[in-house]
Amino acid sequence: MNRILRLGAIITLLAPPMQAMAQQTSAVLYKNPQCGCCEGYADYLRDNGFEVDVKPTNDLAEISRRAGVPEDFQGCHVTFVDGYVVEGHVPVNLVRKLLSERPDIAGITLPGMPMGSPGMGGAKEEPFKVYAVGQDGAPTVYATE
Numbered sequence: 001m002n003r004i005l006r007l008g009a010i011i012t013l014l015a016p017p018m019q020a021m022a023q024q025t026s027a028v029l030y031k032n033p034q035c036g037c038c039e040g041y042a043d044y045l046r047d048n049g050f051e052v053d054v055k056p057t058n059d060l061a062e063i064s065r066r067a068g069v070p071e072d073f074q075g076c077h078v079t080f081v082d083g084y085v086v087e088g089h090v091p092v093n094l095v096r097k098l099l100s101e102r103p104d105i106a107g108i109t110l111p112g113m114p115m116g117s118p119g120m121g122g123a124k125e126e127p128f129k130v131y132a133v134g135q136d137g138a139p140t141v142y143a144t145e
Helices: 002-022 036-047 060-066 092-101
Strands: 025-031 050-056 077-081 084-088 107-110 129-133 139-144
Touching: 025 036, 025 060, 036 050, 036 077, 036 092, 060 077, 084 092, 092 107, 092 139
Parallel strands: 025 050, 084 107
Antiparallel strands: 025 077, 077 084, 107 129, 129 139
16 A cells, blocks of 8 residues: 555656656648658657647748748748747757747747758768847847857
């Protein structure tokens, strides 16, 4: 009987953390219908615990512009996660940093399609410079990786 009570107490203590682990962060990724690397990035997010809804569109530049990402800082896809825009092939640790710190910005962007970035092929050629996009659209360096 004593063993059963202890086991019940342990299960009760572990239940909330296990439920929290089961909850995934939802993301919506807009991409050009023909882009394969965007699917690679969606898979990368899924492999790292995100629930990703991929939406093909021919209006990618307009969606990015409305999200506050200047043209020179746009990537090949745009993702919306928990109230933030994540543009391009941003490493997941920086997405998590954004979501945990919750800065007063529109989001973050890794412009272009850098080799070796998540979802892209090839070897990383230089450090990734990820920019914060302010509510006013003025980009500043958020992190270098």
